[in-house]
Amino acid sequence: xxxxxxxxxxxxxxxLLISISSTAFSESASSPPPSITLGDGSTHRVDLIDQxxxxxxxxxxxxxxxxxxxxxxxxxxxxxxxxxIVTAKYAGSTKGTYIPSNGYVLSGTGSAAAxxxxxxxxxxxxxxxxxxxxxxxxxxxxxxxVPITQVNAGRGAADIVLYLPAYGPATNTNPWGMDxxxxxxxxxxxxxxxxxxxxxxxxxxxxxxxxxxxxxxQAESPFYNKLNGTVQxxxxxxxxxxxxxxxxxxxxxxxxxxxxxxxxxxxxxxxxSNAPFPGNRGADQLIVYDSSYGASTGTNxxxxxxxxxxxxxxxxxxxxxxSIPPGGYVLSGHGVKAGWLxxxxxxxxxxxxxxxxxxxxxxxxxxxxxxxxxxxxxxxxEKLLLSKQQFLDVNYGGIEQQIASAQAGIExxxxxxxxxxxASFTERxxxxxxxxxxxxxxxxxxxAVDHRSIWxxxxxxxxEQVQQHIAKLHALNINSIYLETWWNGFTIYPTxxxxxxxxxxxxxxxxxxxxxxxxxxxxxxxxxxVENFLVGVGTAVGPVKALKxxxxxxxxxxxxxxxxxxxxxQYYFLNPARPExxxxxxxxxxxxxxxxxxxxxxxxxxxxxxxxDYTNDFGYxxxxxxxxxxxxGADPIDLHPGDVLWREWVxxxxxxxxxxxxxxxxxxxxxxxxxxxxxxxxxxxxxGPEFMHQEPKDWIAKNYIDQLFPMxxxxxxxxxxxxxxxxxALANNKALIVIGVGTNLGLTKxxxxxQINDSIAVGASGSALFEFESLFENExxxxxxxxxxxxxxxxxxxxxxxxxxxxxxxxxxxxxxxxVPFYGMPDGKxxxxxxxxLEKAWKDKQAASKEGKESLKKMSKLxxxxxxxxxxxxxxxxxxxxxxxxxxxxxxxYLSKVPN
Numbered sequence: 001x002x003x004x005x006x007x008x009x010x011x012x013x014x015x016l017l018i019s020i021s022s023t024a025f026s027e028s029a030s031s032p033p034p035s036i037t038l039g040d041g042s043t044h045r046v047d048l049i050d051q052x053x054x055x056x057x058x059x060x061x062x063x064x065x066x067x068x069x070x071x072x073x074x075x076x077x078x079x080x081x082x083x084x085i086v087t088a089k090y091a092g093s094t095k096g097t098y099i100p101s102n103g104y105v106l107s108g109t110g111s112a113a114a115x116x117x118x119x120x121x122x123x124x125x126x127x128x129x130x131x132x133x134x135x136x137x138x139x140x141x142x143x144x145x146v147p148i149t150q151v152n153a154g155r156g157a158a159d160i161v162l163y164l165p166a167y168g169p170a171t172n173t174n175p176w177g178m179d180x181x182x183x184x185x186x187x188x189x190x191x192x193x194x195x196x197x198x199x200x201x202x203x204x205x206x207x208x209x210x211x212x213x214x215x216x217x218q219a220e221s222p223f224y225n226k227l228n229g230t231v232q233x234x235x236x237x238x239x240x241x242x243x244x245x246x247x248x249x250x251x252x253x254x255x256x257x258x259x260x261x262x263x264x265x266x267x268x269x270x271x272x273s274n275a276p277f278p279g280n281r282g283a284d285q286l287i288v289y290d291s292s293y294g295a296s297t298g299t300n301x302x303x304x305x306x307x308x309x310x311x312x313x314x315x316x317x318x319x320x321x322x323s324i325p326p327g328g329y330v331l332s333g334h335g336v337k338a339g340w341l342x343x344x345x346x347x348x349x350x351x352x353x354x355x356x357x358x359x360x361x362x363x364x365x366x367x368x369x370x371x372x373x374x375x376x377x378x379x380x381x382e383k384l385l386l387s388k389q390q391f392l393d394v395n396y397g398g399i400e401q402q403i404a405s406a407q408a409g410i411e412x413x414x415x416x417x418x419x420x421x422x423a424s425f426t427e428r429x430x431x432x433x434x435x436x437x438x439x440x441x442x443x444x445x446x447x448a449v450d451h452r453s454i455w456x457x458x459x460x461x462x463x464e465q466v467q468q469h470i471a472k473l474h475a476l477n478i479n480s481i482y483l484e485t486w487w488n489g490f491t492i493y494p495t496x497x498x499x500x501x502x503x504x505x506x507x508x509x510x511x512x513x514x515x516x517x518x519x520x521x522x523x524x525x526x527x528x529x530v531e532n533f534l535v536g537v538g539t540a541v542g543p544v545k546a547l548k549x550x551x552x553x554x555x556x557x558x559x560x561x562x563x564x565x566x567x568x569x570q571y572y573f574l575n576p577a578r579p580e581x582x583x584x585x586x587x588x589x590x591x592x593x594x595x596x597x598x599x600x601x602x603x604x605x606x607x608x609x610x611x612x613d614y615t616n617d618f619g620y621x622x623x624x625x626x627x628x629x630x631x632x633g634a635d636p637i638d639l640h641p642g643d644v645l646w647r648e649w650v651x652x653x654x655x656x657x658x659x660x661x662x663x664x665x666x667x668x669x670x671x672x673x674x675x676x677x678x679x680x681x682x683x684x685x686x687x688g689p690e691f692m693h694q695e696p697k698d699w700i701a702k703n704y705i706d707q708l709f710p711m712x713x714x715x716x717x718x719x720x721x722x723x724x725x726x727x728x729a730l731a732n733n734k735a736l737i738v739i740g741v742g743t744n745l746g747l748t749k750x751x752x753x754x755q756i757n758d759s760i761a762v763g764a765s766g767s768a769l770f771e772f773e774s775l776f777e778n779e780x781x782x783x784x785x786x787x788x789x790x791x792x793x794x795x796x797x798x799x800x801x802x803x804x805x806x807x808x809x810x811x812x813x814x815x816x817x818x819x820v821p822f823y824g825m826p827d828g829k830x831x832x833x834x835x836x837x838l839e840k841a842w843k844d845k846q847a848a849s850k851e852g853k854e855s856l857k858k859m860s861k862l863x864x865x866x867x868x869x870x871x872x873x874x875x876x877x878x879x880x881x882x883x884x885x886x887x888x889x890x891x892x893x894y895l896s897k898v899p900n
Contacts, residue, residue, distance in 0.1 A: 032128060034060075036106070039124040044115060046127075058112045061097075061105040062132050067244075068420055069096040069105055077116035078107045080365075085249035086123040087363050089116065095420035098366070100247040101134040122251070122352050122361040136245040136426065137162065139215060140238040141180075141187075142230055146223050148215075148241070154777020156746075158221045162241065163206075163214040168468075170208060174459075174773065175201035176219045178228055180237075183212035187235045192228050193219060198504045199539035203459060213239070244422055248364040250344040254331070255285040257355065258293040279321070284335035288353065288360065291324050297332050301716040304338035306331045306345050313371050314349040314362070317341070318748040320716050329353070331360060342746070348372025366417050369429045373410050376436035377403055383443035390875045391824045393445050393814055394787070402439035406432055437749065437783065444757050444787030448810050449796050449803045449890070451707075451738045451766025452477060452789055454775065455529060457484040458492055458511045466514040469772070474522040476781050477789045482602045482678075482768065483515055485528040486588060489535030489542015489572075493595065499544045500588060512596055525795055527600035527678065528592055532585060532660075534605040536572035544584065545572055551581050553608070554621040556637060562609040562618070573609060577624040577656050585660075586667060593671045599798075600676040600707070601668050606661060607682075607694035608653055614641055619653050628652055641690075653693040665704035676706040676797060680740060683710035683723040685730055700735045703896060706797065708735045709768050713742035717754040724759035733892035736765040736797055744774040749783035756788055761882075763889065765796045800894040801842065804855070807887045808839045811880065824873035831880075834862055842891075848898045852891055859884050 034046040047057035050065040053073050061069050071094055072078065080088040082103035090097050097105050106125070108116040119125075135147035139162075149159045152167040155177060163171045171179055181189035191204045206214050215237070217224045259265035259280040265287070268280035279299035281287045289297050297305065299320045307316040310327030322330045329351065333341040345362050348371040352361040384399050409432035416425060454473065460466045473481065485492050490503035493512040502508070512528075519526045533553065535542045545552065552560040553573035561570035574581045589601065611617035620637050628636045628649060636649045665677045681696045682688050689695040699705045708731055712723040720741060727737045739759040741752060756767040767788075769775050796803050812835055815828035825831070841855040842848075863884050866877055 034127070034129045036060075037126050037128070038119075047112075053107060053109045055110040056112055057109065058115065059107040059109075060127075061099050061107060063099055063101050063134060064132055065099060067422065068098055069107060071096050072107070073109050075113055076107060076109045077113040078105050079116050079119055080104075080247055081106055081125055082247050082249040083251075084124055084126050085251055085361070085363075086119050086121055086125060087247055087249040088365055089119065089121065098246065098420065098422060100245065101136070101243050102245050103133075103247065103249075104131050121363065122249075122354060124251075134240075134243050134245075136243050137241045138243065139240070141215075141227065141235060144223065144226055146215075146217075146227070151241070153779070154773060155216050155218050156774070156777050157218060159216075159218045160221055160223060161216045161218075162239075163208050163216060165208050165210050165213075167208060171204065171206050171214050171216055172465075173204040173206070173216050175203050177204055177221075178217050178219075178224060179204040179206035180215040180217070180227075180231060181206050181209060181212065182215065182237045182239070183209050185237055187231060187233055187237060188212070190231055190233065195539070196504060199541075200503070200505050201540075242424070244425055246366050246369075246422060246425055248344075249361070250340075251354075251359050251361045252286065252337070252340055252344075253358055254288050254360050255282070256280070257288045257353075258290060259287060260293070279332060281332055281334055284337055286331060286333045286337035286340070286360065289324050289330045289332065290328070291326050293324060296321055296323050297330050299332050301714050301719045303332055303334040304341050304715070305333070306341050306351075308351040312351050313375065314345055314347050314351060315375050317345060317347055318715075318751050321718070346372060347375055366422065366425065369425075370410060370413060370417070373406065373413070373429070373432055373436060376433070376440070377406055377410070380406075380436060380439035380443070383440055387443045388822065391814075391818050391822060391873065391879055392443070393810075393818060393879075394443055395790075399439050399442045402435050402442065406435040406439065409435065434782075438786045440750070441753060441783045441786035441788075442790070444753055446788055446791040446793070447760070447766075448791060448793055448806050449886075450760075450793035451480060451736070451764075451768070451796060452793055453480045453482055453709075453738055453766065453768035454478050454772055455482045455484070455740075455768060455770050456772040457487065458515065459505065460511055460514070461506055461509050463514050463518075466511065466518050470515070470518040470522050470524065472776065472781070473524060476785055477792050478524060479793055479795050480525040480527060480599070481515065481519060482527045482529040482600075483512065484531075485512060485592060485598075486530040486532075487534075488531075488537055488540045489544050490540075491588070491592070493592070495588070495591060497588060497591060499547055499584060501543050516596055516598070525599040525798065527602045527676070528596070528598045529602040529604055529680075530589065530592075531605045532603060533574040533576050533581070534571060535574055536570075538569040541572055544574070548574075548584075551575055551578055551584075552621070553618050555609075555616045555618050556620050557616045558620075559616070571609065573605075573618070575619075575621055575624065576608075576660055577619065577621075577627060577653070582660055582663065586664065589664060590667065590671065593668060593675070597672075598675070600678055601664070602709075603661065603664070603677070603679040606679055607657060607688075607692040610692045611690070624652075650690050650693065654689050654695055657693050658695055658698050661699045661704055662702065665699075677704065678707035678709060678738075679705055680709040680711055683712055683727060685726065697730050700731055703734060705735050706893070706897065707738055707765075709738050709740045711740040711770070712755075712759075713740070713745060713770070714755075715745060715747065715751070717751060717758045720755040721758035721762055724764045725762040728763035731893075733889055734896045736890070736893050737763065738766050738768050739764045740768045740770055743769050743778060743780050744771060746778070749778075749780060752780055753783055753788055763886075765886075765890070766793075796890045797894065800848075800852075800891055803890050804842060804887060805839055807883055808835045811835055811883050814879070819873075819876050819879075824876035826871050831866075834865075838862065848895060849900050852895050852898075856888060856891060856895075859888050 035043050037043045046060050048059040053059050077091045078097045079086050082100050099105050137148035139146050148162045150161040155161045155173050178192035191206050194202050196202055208214050256265035259268050262269045265280055267282035267285055269276050279297045281299050301320050303320050305319055305322045306314055307322055308329040309315045309325050324330050348368040350363040380403055387394050493510050494502050516526055536545055551574050553575045561572050609618050632645055634645050639646050639649050668675050668677055710723045710727045712720040714720050724739045731737055741755045812832050819825040820828045838858050841858050842851040863881050866880050
């Protein structure tokens with residue numbers, strides 16, 4: 001079964017590898033005879049283990065016997081047991097029964113067949129002796145059977161990755177784990193978690209030997225602690241990468257079925273406010289809904305849902321507030337239960353509700369692979385049909401070809417199952433699934449004018465590494481990099497400032513200069529991502545903190561750090577109220593902008609630490625308190641939300657940040673008139689000014705910000721689209737909105753694409769991916785490249801005249817190749833000519849105020865004519881007005897920055 005990961009959920013499966021003799025167990029006083037116990041409590045002796053069947057006897061076959069049982073004797077029934085659950089039953093199979101590597105086959109012949117016959121799918125069975133369990137890929141080291149979760153992929157949370165020479169010269173793994181290099185079946189190198197002399201964590205990254213491999217274990221895996229410190233150079237390693245795991249069975253308790261009152265589910269109600277949670281789903285709960293509950297679950301975004309169709313097959317995973325299919329179910333999990341669903345349930349799984357046990361059972365068998373593939377094809381076909389109905393600019397022929405190839409692949413797998421041929425079955429299915437996913441992902445439009453941005457914390461220490469990363473981004477059609485340039489109180493370039501230093505991670509290598517040169521060759525912008533007043537995290541703290549301790553930001557309780565329990569660490573900030581602190585940051589940025597021709601300055605942490613419950617908010621150093629006392633005659637440490645002077649205390653801190661933004665933006669544009677200033681912000685614009693003293697609405701209204709990046713890190717698309725819509729309204733055509741989405745959240749690929757696509761639909765100028773490592777680790781690059789990022793795109797605000805010409809040209813192409821041929825427009829010549837006139841309306845960038853405004857008027861009139869044209873298909877109208885509306889936004893933002 002193809003597994004998925006949820007970043008903060010770790011599933012520990014004990015792995016036992018014990019050789020079982022292929023003879024019947026001998027009875028003795030010290031060891032009871034082998035037996036199984038059914039869910040009803042009855043115990044039954046096992047007569048034979050891994051031996052040929054005998055009439056009237058109960059047998060068990062494990063992987064020590066082989067991959068399948070032999071064709072059965074007459075009157076034989078067999079059941080596959082996985083995870084102590086009856087997963088499948090067979091009678092009279094001519095090919096024998098598949099023996100799972102993670103379970104066994106229970107076989108009864110003659111009178112013993114009656115026991116198998118009475119078993120039901122989902123029944124529990126336990127054996128009183130050990131069963132050999134093997135993962136699909138594993139290695140044995142120091143007696144531990146260690147499962148391999150990924151091959152030649154980025155190392156995510158709890159992952160154990162096998163790196164082969166085809167991956168590249170090195171693993172490029174981060175510090176949070178260990179690398180074990182193996183050559184000739186022996187350990188030759190070990191790289192575990194460690195810090196350098198400055199307290200910075202050092203990457204595990206290990207060379208991959210041409211005649212060996214590297215085993216990389218992330219620190220959250222339980223095997224990290226088992227092997228770290230015990231593995232030695234010279235230890236023997238046994239590697240197995242071809243052990244198929246085709247069958248899975250997972251069962252878990254649910255909390256309620258269709259809860260509509262406190263009596264149905266007490267945990268779904270908030271005792272404090274005496275109100276139900278959305279969907280009546282409480283913390284760490286699993287709720288089952290069927291269509292009698294209503295049209296949808298009504299849940300909030302903070303969970304994970306599985307949709308089961310009327311045939312009992314899982315048709316969709318991920319998201320919240322899901323529609324409940326007639327005759328089907330939605331299983332909705334929060335917290336721990338959300339993690340369980342994400343880890344255990346795949347599309348194609350069979351769902352069985354066990355109301356007597358109040359349990360949910362999911363089964364995945366070889367046939368489930370076919371169900372998953374067929375459901376995927378049907379979804380891709382539906383998307384293709386919808387794309388045609390909406391006249392989307394996608395590769396219809398290419399999608400149809402992918403679907404046809406996938407359908408042929410399903411037929412091949414059907415034949416394999418019928419013939420009992422399971423060699424490389426999961427690998428063949430993986431290839432098929434990639435085709436199906438690509439067909440679906442190709443249904444997303446790719447714009448020619450689009451922000452394709454990525455946040456990167458550079459860890460490269462030589463030019464070759466930078467070149468490799470730029471090449472990957474260029475291949476993905478990324479057009480702008482937001483490079484973390486000032487972080488943890490260090491620069492990434494050599495600095496001469498006495499209170500700063502280049503991060504020792506780089507060993508003197510100027511990684512910013514390398515990025516600038518290599519990105520320029522690839523046609524990619526580089527924006528300097530800076531963290532303003534944040535000067536340290538954990539043990540990695542810049543020199544200014546020690547050199548100027550009086551500059552520290554202080555909390556209400558007197559702490560000089562913000563405690564962040566999620567990461568079990570502390571964040572250290574400088575006090576923005578001090579003029580000398582603002583001068584210091586200004587000097588850092590001036591040095592940066594004078595030495596490097598970056599395309600933009602990207603402000604992050606442009607705020608105070610969040611206030612939490614206001615019992616330990618920030619700004620209570622003696623300097624700031626005296627400042628407030630002088631103005632208002634009161635000590636702010638005595639103030640709390642709701643007090644008479646609380647608003648004034650909030651405003652003092654908020655205005656401190658606002659004025660700093662004014663200053664930095666003004667200074668940057670004085671040094672580099674064409675530079676774009678952007679900010680990454682919390683998208684709760686209502687509470688942000690009080691909660692963290694961040695007010696981007698003010699910065700935009702006063703024209704200090706060119707691009708706004710709402711950090712919309714949600715597990716669903718609805719919330720992200722809402723953040724985008726609110727941000728577009730906030731910007732009011734005075735800044736472009738680039739929606740920030742979290743590739744580090746463990747989202748499904750489809751969900752990530754929907755988040756970006758839905759944000760574009762409400763006016764975002766593109767997307768920003770957080771961040772580089774998780775983007776490629778989770779293979780989102782393949783999904784993006786299939787559709788949303790399939791075509792190269794220019795940055796919208798780099799050259800508005802070029803954006804105008806490009807969008808007009810794209811509209812003319814779509815008229816010729818889509819709207820007219822597919823009968824959405826009877827004659828395209830009229831609109832092609834009008835678009836040509838629109839392009840000519842603005843010829844000179846220097847005449848932006850006059851000619852640019854004239855082009856906006858022409859666009860508005862053209863949109864009115866399109867809207868009134870009864871000969872146009874309504875979907876074509878939407879497409880054309882969306883393109884013109886996007887172009888209006890780009891030009892309006894540009895005009896807001898130039899003199900009248």
